[in-house]
Amino acid sequence: MNIFVCVKQVPDTETKVTPNGDGSYIETSSIKWIMNPYDEFAVEQALLHKAANAGSTVTVVRVGGTKDTEALRTALAMGADEAILVESADNLDSYMTAKAIKGAIEKSGKTPDLILTGKQAIDDDCLQVPQILAQMMELPSVSVVVGFEGDGNNLTLKREVEGGALEVYTTSGPVVVACNKGLNTPRYASLPGIMKAKKKPLTTHSLADVGVSDDDQRIKYSNFQLPPEKPAGKKFDATDEGNQASVVAEVVGLLRTEAKVI
């Protein structure tokens, strides 16, 4: 089977994020880059599926900048066989990213049997690439996957939806699967794996090589700013039985309208 995994490089979750000088993006000079955490589940699932289907290869694809290459190296160190990098700016929109991935997969000459991605990238939180990619490649897709069973192309996939319910999908052909936390336990890259990774094939393309141009841009971001400061805590006196009900009603209302947590 030809298994492809799409990975993105994103700022570490602990990184302090601040808008840059002109608000066109965030300040990237002191960012620590990591593999998008959801993509780890995708890489792990690819490796598990490879192990269960003899003769399979796992190719990891990334669209992004070349300054740091953590995501691809980590995937190779975990056990992926080869890597493809499409060089671009780090903050390409979902449409261009999906189109670049499609181009890279087609250029590899390997017909994909399974394409795995993380459910979302924790930088732009768009949750679009898996479905756009699937549609562009004329494949079905299942997102937010927390259960993955089956041999070869016959898969049973569990998708997590609101209310904690699970939609169980079955597929019998190539499919794009967007993985969620809880699907598996991503393995550590072993140290020998890290040493072997640099010898694995890495192919680099430009956006033009994979048929993507500036005309493919669909989203424009501007005016990056920090969210408004959390307002100071409010304290309510409910010691008097007479106003307890109204105080509680007010707080519960604020939890919905102001805090937006209910």
Place this chain on the structure above:
Amino acid sequence: MAKVAVFTETQGDNVKSVTLEILGKLAGQEIDVISIGDVSDSGLAELAKYGAGNVHVIKGDGLDQYSPEGYGNALKEFIGNGGYDYVFAGATSLGKDLVPRLSAMFGAGMASEVTNFTMDGGTFAGTRPLFAGKCLAKVEVTGPKPHFVTVRPNALGLPESPTAGAGTKNDVSASAGEIRAAIKEIIKGASEKLDLTEANIIVSGGRAMKNAENFKILDEMADVIGATVGASRAAVDSGFAPHAMQVGQTGKTVAPSLYIACGISGAIQHLAGMRTSKVIVAINTDPDAPIFTKADYGIVGDLFQIVPIMTEEFKKMLG
């Protein structure tokens, strides 16, 4: 003015609230609502109240159950013939899965999960959080129309005095086309409580709970709001709750969206376990309890009186 389609989902007799929030914000535009599957009379009335002009109800083979391919194929045809400038939907489980595929069917762009937007001169400009909410940015869509937008539920709120629309129902047939990944079954959400470390809402009890029995009132609140119950070290040491429920330095570290601390003083060991909670509510009789310095909403009062009242209020709100 722009011609806008708003995709809606229904929940029983009701239309999902996020649809009404979107309609409210689109006041002044030419608004059509699209539903796959029937909309009840009360649902139609609500849609009309918030500004829907036409309500197109699409039915057809293969559409009784959700599938991104099926819904996508059915909507593609309808939207393609409609000449819409924009297609909006709520960023629900279904919306987040369907709309990207649908937008790709048109080779068009999609703005995900906006928390606010304007339609000045019929042109969309949105605001959305990025980097897990650590920053906000303005988002605009370029390229071929229609442009697609999903909106985060509860972000816009409902307008006080909405502008009503005609709410004319129109039945449409469409077909799902080929579905290669289909739902075989749906497993209902178990009422199993999430582990503290995964929970989105936590209700915790402290020494003031007085005994293990009393934790029942916290269980009741938790059942209503879908929370997991935790405890402070003081409560655990006194035998009111098992160690597995302990939140704090030597217990679990939690990061829920909402943490309700009942009768917990807020000693530094407890704070160590829950201080990254997005919103903290504290209920304590001592107005000087340290927890109030961390709480977003502090209620000075007796938890045995406040908690049941709050549970009732939650019941009223969540229906």
Place this chain on the structure above:
Amino acid sequence: MINFEYSQEQKEIREMAMKFAKNEMQPVAAKYDESGEFPTEIMKKAWELGLINTCIPTEYGGTGFTTVDSVIISECLSYGCMGMNTGFMANDLALLPIVIGGSDEQKKKFLTPFTEEFKIASFCLTEPGNGSDAGGIKTTIKDGGDHYVVNGQKMWITNAGFADLFVLYGTSDPELRHKGISCIVIDPKSEGIELGAPEKKMGHKCSDTRAVTFNNVKVPKENMLGNPGDGWKIAMKTLDHSRPLVASSAVGGAQCALDHTIEYAKERKQFNIPISGHQAVQFMVANMAMKTEAARLLVTKAAWLLDQGQSNTQMASYAKAFAADSCMEICTDAVQVFGGYGYSKEYPVEKLMRDAKLIQIYEGTSQIQRLVIAKEIFTRS
């Protein structure tokens, strides 16, 4: 040309080792400290990921790490738990004499199995009556015809209760002092070996430390590393690698204490502000940070010199003494910054303070390191 940048691989190695330390070791360190249970599962997991036995060369199945790579790994594992890392490092301390003084067959026989299966080793040098005066050890290795006979008692032997391999230093005649010392590999299952009960210690509680008695233990002649009398030379060369290794564990412990302290100082308020705003605390934290980085640099240079094939004995002693002494000071200051909470087992720093003490003692006390340094200085000048 000086380059202070780690290579891409070293950055990834550090990243992965730190991830292991934070996810696998730190969450359970207090539990193992409390129970004293040997962390077999964790050591095995570390072995599976290639984090242990970093000294084995590629020709014998090892990953081929440089000394600099190995001190990076050890620092991270020590960050996870100094006690667990003592057990992990003991493997290298035992295998290094084989790497340095063993023949090709001996390396294949003794090192390669450690790369194929999870195994534990102990090195046996110290005795009840001889610690710093290692040259005066009394355990004898006598010629018994077609085998050697080992008699004596060893003390403070790490991993003794779980070892698959012992690497022992003994003498043909104590009067000869270091000239009589040899190094030999012993199967722990040999007849005549008696293990003492695990010692109850101040810290490194999950590390298995015991007395081991050798009563007329027969050892095959082919187990001797090099020739009789080569032991001291092998030991000194081993220290050139193992001292930076142990020093790096002090750096890891210090960094852990520093990180906990910074977090706490930002949270804890006194006199209406977080204590990070009080100069007394700021000065302590500044010193802690400065010394941790200085220790790391000394360790890295000592490791680098060895990799360059240059003499590193003096630098290794600088690293060991400075890192261990700094770690003790830093962990003690961490408890101080935490105040009353630092003294409580509820917070992690009291364990770090207890663990730090041992690093000033083993692998050459801080006092012995200073003797080594002075000797290097005065014999050269």
